[in-house]
Amino acid sequence: MSWIAAILAVAxxxxxxxxxxxxxxxxxxDPFAERAELSVFVFVRxxxxxxxxxxxxxxxxxxxxxxxxxxxWLVYPDxxxxxxxxxxxxxxxxxxxxxxxxxxxxxxxxxxxxxxxEVAVFRGRDRMIYRGRIDDRYGDLGRARPAAATHxxxxxxxxxxxxxxxxxxxxxxxxxFISDLK
Amino acid sequence: xxxxxxxxxxxxxxSPDPTGPVTFNEHVAPILFANCAPCHRPHGSAPFAxxxxxxxxxxxxxxxxxxxxxxxxxxxxxxxxxEFAGERRLEDSExxxxxxxxxEGPIEGDPAALPPAPIWNSGWQLGEPDLVVxxxxxxxxxxxxxxxxxxxxxxxxxxxxxxVEAVEIVPSSPRVVHHARLLVDRTPAxxxxxxxxxxxxxxxxxxxxxxxxxxxxxxxxxxxxxLPPVEGIxxxxxxxxxxxxxxxxxxxxxxxxxxxQIGLHCAAxxxxxxxxxxLLGSRSIDIPAGANDYHITDxxxxxxxxxxxxxxxxxHYLGRAMQVYATLPDESQRWLLRIGDWDFxxxxxxxxxxxxxxxxxxxxHMDYSYDNSPENLRNPSLPPRRVxxxxxxxxxxxxxxxxxxxxxxxxxxxxxxxxxxxKVEKAIAYRKERIxxxxxxxxxxxxxxxxYLHIGxxxxxxxxxEQSLRLAPGDAVVRNNLxxxxxxxxxxxxxxxxxxxALEIDPQLGAAHYELGKLLLSRGAARDALSHLxxxxxxxxxxxxxxxxxxxALARAGRKDEAAREREEASRLDxxxx
Numbered sequence: 225m226s227w228i229a230a231i232l233a234v235a236x237x238x239x240x241x242x243x244x245x246x247x248x249x250x251x252x253x254d255p256f257a258e259r260a261e262l263s264v265f266v267f268v269r270x271x272x273x274x275x276x277x278x279x280x281x282x283x284x285x286x287x288x289x290x291x292x293x294x295x296x297w298l299v300y301p302d303x304x305x306x307x308x309x310x311x312x313x314x315x316x317x318x319x320x321x322x323x324x325x326x327x328x329x330x331x332x333x334x335x336x337x338x339x340x341x342e343v344a345v346f347r348g349r350d351r352m353i354y355r356g357r358i359d360d361r362y363g364d365l366g367r368a369r370p371a372a373a374t375h376x377x378x379x380x381x382x383x384x385x386x387x388x389x390x391x392x393x394x395x396x397x398x399x400x401f402i403s404d405l406k
Numbered sequence: 407x408x409x410x411x412x413x414x415x416x417x418x419x420x421s422p423d424p425t426g427p428v429t430f431n432e433h434v435a436p437i438l439f440a441n442c443a444p445c446h447r448p449h450g451s452a453p454f455a456x457x458x459x460x461x462x463x464x465x466x467x468x469x470x471x472x473x474x475x476x477x478x479x480x481x482x483x484x485x486x487x488x489e490f491a492g493e494r495r496l497e498d499s500e501x502x503x504x505x506x507x508x509x510e511g512p513i514e515g516d517p518a519a520l521p522p523a524p525i526w527n528s529g530w531q532l533g534e535p536d537l538v539v540x541x542x543x544x545x546x547x548x549x550x551x552x553x554x555x556x557x558x559x560x561x562x563x564x565x566x567x568x569x570v571e572a573v574e575i576v577p578s579s580p581r582v583v584h585h586a587r588l589l590v591d592r593t594p595a596x597x598x599x600x601x602x603x604x605x606x607x608x609x610x611x612x613x614x615x616x617x618x619x620x621x622x623x624x625x626x627x628x629x630x631x632x633l634p635p636v637e638g639i640x641x642x643x644x645x646x647x648x649x650x651x652x653x654x655x656x657x658x659x660x661x662x663x664x665x666x667q668i669g670l671h672c673a674a675x676x677x678x679x680x681x682x683x684x685l686l687g688s689r690s691i692d693i694p695a696g697a698n699d700y701h702i703t704d705x706x707x708x709x710x711x712x713x714x715x716x717x718x719x720x721x722h723y724l725g726r727a728m729q730v731y732a733t734l735p736d737e738s739q740r741w742l743l744r745i746g747d748w749d750f751x752x753x754x755x756x757x758x759x760x761x762x763x764x765x766x767x768x769x770x771h772m773d774y775s776y777d778n779s780p781e782n783l784r785n786p787s788l789p790p791r792r793v794x795x796x797x798x799x800x801x802x803x804x805x806x807x808x809x810x811x812x813x814x815x816x817x818x819x820x821x822x823x824x825x826x827x828x829k830v831e832k833a834i835a836y837r838k839e840r841i842x843x844x845x846x847x848x849x850x851x852x853x854x855x856x857x858y859l860h861i862g863x864x865x866x867x868x869x870x871x872e873q874s875l876r877l878a879p880g881d882a883v884v885r886n887n888l889x890x891x892x893x894x895x896x897x898x899x900x901x902x903x904x905x906x907x908a909l910e911i912d913p914q915l916g917a918a919h920y921e922l923g924k925l926l927l928s929r930g931a932a933r934d935a936l937s938h939l940x941x942x943x944x945x946x947x948x949x950x951x952x953x954x955x956x957x958x959a960l961a962r963a964g965r966k967d968e969a970a971r972e973r974e975e976a977s978r979l980d981x982x983x984x
Contacts, residue, residue: 271453271454272453273453273454273658276453276658276659276660277550277657277658277659278659279549279550279659279660280548280549280550280551280657280659281550302464304460304464316660317549317659317660318549318660360788363783363784364783365468365471365472365475365477366472366477366480366749366751367783367784368784369723369783369784369785369786369788370552370553370723370786370799370800371551371552371786373788374788400465400468401465401467401468401471403467404463404464404465404466404467404468405464
C-alpha cells in the first residue's frame, strides 16, 4: 500500500508494516482512497476515560468539518478489542466518523502517536500537517481544566482549509499509553 | 477492609525487593488487589478494571507513571502529618516493584503464585441500613462540558427523630460522581431554592443554611471505604427537615442518569458526645492573575480542651499546599493535616484513627497556598485572571472544618459562644477590607453596619449605615437598620424620621411598622403608634411581640376589650409558636 509508505516518509519512522488497518468486518482499508482534502485520524480505545470524555468534542468537530471535505477516522489500536466491543463503544458514546482497527500499529507507527486520545491530520496522503492533542484541556493525567483554552485540532483544520499552516505542527497529547497495547 | 485484603497486604509486604524478575502473579497482583481493585473492578467506581493480568498488562506503563507521581491511588494527605482511617497510600517499595514490572516486561509469572482475587459485597458495605433514602428523581448528566456541582434536596422520612451513627452513599453510576457531601437543612431555604426551576436540585458549592449535621462530617468519594460508627457519635435527623446532598459530577463522554441512595444506620439511643464544627478560613481572598504562591491563613485559640475527630479542607482549583497544625500551650506543635498538592477532584473528609487531643489554649493554624499562574495545569482560566472569594469553580475558597468534641456541655457552650465571636470578628475584617478596596461598595457598608448592630455596637454601626444610604438611598432595610441604631443611641427624633422614610420606600416592612409603633408609643403619640402597630400585626400575624405592642396601644387608647383580645393572642403565640 503506497499511502503507508508516504506516511512513513513524512514521519521518518522506518518500521516495517505488519498488519494493515482493517474495518470492523476485517477488510483492509486505505483511508486515503476517498481523496478527502484532509484526513483526521483520532486514536481511541474503548476503556480510556480521557478518550471517552472527548466524545462530545469529537462530535462537535465532526459536525463543523465533515461537510468541508474533511474525513474523520476513529482508530482503535488495541489488537484485543473485538469488533463487537468497538461497535458497542461507538453506540454508547455516539462517536462520529468511520472506524479503523489498527492491530498491527501500522497507523500508530506511521503517525508517531503515543496515547489515546491523540490525532493526526493529513493533507492528501502525503503530508501530515498536525499531530498531537485535540485541545489543551488536559495538562497531565488527573490535571484537567474545566474547559479548553486552545482548540489545537480545530485550529489546525481551520488553518489547513484556509491554506495556512497549523499554529503548531505537533503538540503533546495526554492520555493512555498506546505502547502498553501489544 | 476484609480479611482477604489484609492477607494480600501481608503477601505484598513479604517480598519488597525480589532478586528474580518481577511478575504479575507474585508481586503486582497483591498490590493491585489491595490498593487499586476496590475501585478498579467490574462495576467499580473507576473507569476500568485492574484485576487480571491482561487488565494490568494493557496499562503497565500507565500504572508505573501514575503510582510514581502518586496520582494513584488518590490520597492527598502527606504521611506523618496526621493518621487517618481508610488511608490509600502505596509504600515506596510497592511503587518500585510496579516500576520494575513495567520496565521488565510486563511478565505474568507462575500461576500458582497468584493470590485469590478479592470478593466484594455487591450491596451495602456496612450491612443492611435501618433506613434508605434516595434522590426524589434521577439527574440527567450531560455527556460533556465542565464538571457539575449540584445540591439535591431529600426530605427526611416521616416518623420520630432518629440518631444516625453511620451513612453509606451509593451512586447508581459511581464513575461520574466524584464527591458527595451530606448536609442537613433545618430551614426551608434549600427546598425553596430547589423549587425555583423544574430541574432536580440546584447548582453551586455554597451550602447556604444547610450544615454538616450536628457538626459531623459526612461524605463519600470514589474508593472511600464506608467507615463504621464512632462510639458515642450520632446526628439527629428530624422529619420535616431536609437532607441536602452536594454532588460533584464529572461528565464521562456519554449521557448518564444518576440516582444516589443513602443508607442510614441508626443508633438505639441519643449520642453521648456532642461534636462542634469548628470552622477556620477566610473570605478575604484576592489572588492577582499570575501569582503562584498566594497564602490564606487563619488562627484560632481554643478556649476549652477538645478532641479532634475529623477534618475537611476545602479550596478550589488554584489551591496548592495546605498546612493545618496546632501550637500547644507548651509550645509544641501537633500536625492535623498536611497536603502537598491539593487536588479539588479528590477532596475528602478525613477521620483520625484516634481522636487528637488539643488542650485548652492551643492555637489552631491553617495556611493554604494558591497558584494562579498559567503553569498551574488545573487553573480554570487561561490566561489567568484575578480571583476572589465565591462558590463557583472559577472563584476560590479557603475553608477548613474541624470536627471536635469538647469535654462537657459547659465547655461546649463556651466554645460555641467563642466561635461566634471569632466569626463576627472575621466578618468585620472581611467587610472592612472590601470597603477599603472599594469605598462605594454599599452592600459591604450595609453588611458591616448590620454586623455591628447584631453584636450591640450600635454607635459604630451608624456611620457605615449612613454611608451605605448615601450611595443607595432606596434600600428600606438598611434605612430600617439605621433607625434602629439611632434609637438605641438615644436619638429618637432621627430614628422616627428614618423609619418613616423606610416605610415610604417599602410600606410592607413589618419590622419598621412595629419598631416605629413602639417608639411612638413610648413618646406618647398613641394614635400614630396604633396605626403602625395595627399594620405590623396585619403584616406579621404570627409575631407575639407585635400583638403585645398593639394590645398596649389599644389599652392606652381606652379600647380595653380589643386590648384584652390582642393580649390573649400574644400569650397564645408565646406558648405555641407556629
